[in-house]
Amino acid sequence: MSLKKKLALIFSIIVTLILIFNNTLSYYYTRDLLIKDQEKQMELLAKEISIAIKHSEYGVDALENQIGEKLRIAAIAAKDELDPNINNVTNEQLMELSQKLGVSHITLMVREKDDIRGVKSSDPHERNLSMKDWGYWYTAFQQLFTDHNVTIPEGQKLPNYWSGPINVSASNPDHVDKWGYYYDGTTNYIISPYMRDNQIMDVEDEIGPNAIAKKSVSNNENLLSITGFNPKTFGLPPVYTEWNGTKVIELKNEAIQFGKHRYQDQKADVSAVRKAMKTGKLVSFQSTISDKKVFKSFIPVQSENPYVIGIVTDYKVIQDVLNKQLLNNLVISIVVLVFVLIISNLLARYIVRPINQILLEVNKIAKGNFGAQVFIKRRDELGLLSNQVNIMSSNLLNYTDELKKKNEEIQYHAYYDFLTGLSNLRFFHKTALELAESNEEKTMAFLFLDLDRFKFINDMLGHSAGDYILKAVTNRILPLLEEGEIMSRIGGDEFILLLPNSSREKADDIAKMILKELEKPFFYEGNELFMTSSIGISMYPIDSDKIDNVINNADMAMYRAKEQGRNNHQFYTPDMNDAIQRRAVLEKGMRQALERNEFTLFYQPKVDLNMGMITGNEALIRWFHPQLGPISPSEFIPLAEETGLIVSIGEWVLRTACKQNLEWQKSGLSQLSISINLSPRQFQQANLVEAVREVLNDTGLDPQYLELEITESIAMYNEDYVIDKLHALKDLGVKIAIDDFGTGYSSLSYLKRFPFHSLKIDQSFVRDIEIDSEDTKIINTIIAMAHNLKVNIIAEGVETDNQLKFLQQQKCNEVQGYLFSKPLSVEEFNRTFKQLQETALMKVSKWSSL
CATH class of the missing domain: 3.20.20.450 (EAL domain)
Known part of the structure; x- marks a missing residue:
């Protein structure tokens, strides 16, 4: 493939990648905007629904209060008809009286020790019924007997009267029950009429939350469902109370307050409901239910009994807009690519000709003809490139001389530490071998030196402080050495000294001098630092006739010095091998x-x-x-x-x-x-x-x-x-x-x-x-x-x-x-x-x- 075609292809690929990247960003950016808009619409819809529900609640509450007042009138009428002593009242009287007053049943309740029981009743299920475990209902009964007045927050409270909240039977959810309780002290019992009524259910069906949710869904084809969740009980098993042998649950404790929980993703829905109520903010996510992609929004509603409105919409609304935009972008991209192909071919022809000329001269330079020059009179980048090639050709002559100097510098760094200027381990090992070969009959001392708690200084004050300490330690020890004695830095905070023609006594003296010199404080940026050292000493060829072994022996002796409390020196002894093994086992x-x-x-x-x-x-x-x-x-x-x-x-x-x-x-x-x-x-x-x-x-x-x-x-x-x-x-x-x-x-x-x-x-x-x-x-x-x-x-x-x-x-x-x-x-x-x-x-x- 020619260079011209390659350039045209490269331009096309670059533009294609840019278009793909731009279209991808545009796709996700638009998607996020659509989701935010959808969330905003759902918040507005939820607000409208909550306002409508609040208005409907007024009608339902008014009807419930009307039933409660009717029960109170019935209770007062019953009081006038019945003997004030419960012993003189029969169940048959109560049955006749309940029919006469138009209530479902009448029960008479008395206080017995620590319990309140239904003794006489037109309903056989309520006779001898214990109410001790009825929670706040039992508290209300106690207050009626004691104060003739109920103060608990639940239910309807009137003089000498209390009516409990409406309950729904678990076995028959198509009707509701409401009880009334009257006691004014003229009888020795509480009069409790109750009514089984479906009026509230009818009102709920007409103007209640279910009707509102159903109407909202029917008015918008993109709305799939609207559900009201009780954040306190949603996701938990229902809690029932036994009433007259029937399981009932209070309306306010139902997990689903209104609507039906369609398109369920139970675990995710429970988490979203609780998160929305906890944060007080909308929570939304996408989900696929039965192969249908939906968008769920959960909006908290703060009221006397807070709840969460869950709205499910068809994700197809968002997807259709995204698909339309993607199609538009693809059409535009194809037009741009065609245009780029035409332009890139023209540009390639303009660029390739002078490039070939430059390459021809560069090949000459590559073969060693550093004097070769390119002559292109242009004021664009290719003209600049030809000038740079000419400069490069001239500079190569100078670089050959500099390379020789660089080789010498590289050779230096191969054997010396850049920070302290000391020789490194490679140079030390090489020198030690040479001295051992040339002085076979003379002893040499190897001192392995490690700075105590050096890492602490590095961590506390930074590596610049550590570098300062390493150079300062070097400057203090070097003057203690005689000509021919070597000090090397072999890594981190470890140094090794070689004392040729040295006795054990001389090595001992040098170690003591080093320890004493390092006891003096170091001053760094206003801080007074103290640094000690642990030194291990091994003698060649007494401890070993191999240099590597002698260095290892000195290293072991240094660890023994650390074990002895640091800031001391130790000579190698054979038993240190056992100590090193023990150290490894312990570690x-x-x-x-x-x-x-x-x-x-x-x-x-x-x-x-x-x-x-x-x-x-x-x-x-x-x-x-x-x-x-x-x-x-x-x-x-x-x-x-x-x-x-x-x-x-x-x-x-x-x-x-x-x-x-x-x-x-x-x-x-x-x-x-x-x-x-x-x-x-x-x-x-x-x-x-x-x-x-x-x-x-x-x-x-x-x-x-x-x-x-x-x-x-x-x-x-x-x-x-x-x-x-x-x-x-x-x-x-x-x-x-x-x-x-x-x-x-x-x-x-x-x-x-x-x-x-x-x-x-x-x-x-x-x-x-x-x-x-x-x-x-x-x-x-x-x-x-x-x-x-x-x-x-x-x-x-x-x-x-x-x-x-x-x-x-x-x-x-x-x-x-x-x-x-x-x-x-x-x-x-x-x-x-x-x-x-x-x-x-x-x-x-x-x-x-x-």
């Missing part, structure tokens, strides 16, 4: 521990030193591995932090502890609170506040009984972020405690700005109260500072009476520790609580009395 097991319910919570009580009362518990997680047995939290919590599993584990702890604390409160420990530790990884979650709110809502625990404990290390990163998060938690009503105070980066500045309620003195200070005067001074200072800040002060790790005595003398608020109780399971706490409380009260009282 795999921990991912399944929640599903297998292997975690459990223990609770250590906190004691108030003023009253000697147990005020709450600190929740402490325990893991019982099915094969390895109990796993220490000091072993699996750091691993959970590194893997990110601490988030799901922490949420489980929060939910379980809150639920358990609420159970204790329900059992009688109403003021008991619960304390839960938040890890740094949990705290940096964006949805932490929402997660805490959700747990409190789900468990029902009052927020004032939940205390979240955070460590001082959290305060190191982005104070504004931390303060905003703490304020959001405080706004929930949750209490905040600073845990292990005094062991981290204690700062009066963040204490002044942080919204917290409690300070917890670390147990390392409490442990040495009796032997180290410096620790007692520190505790005195912390307690005094807490009192000045007007926050609660708690001491952890209290194990002896002397420690308790000292803390009481310094006016510490609360304590916890083995002196009172070890961490307990739920069962142990429940079983020993009374004894624990007595012990706490005795010990606190003992020293407070001195």
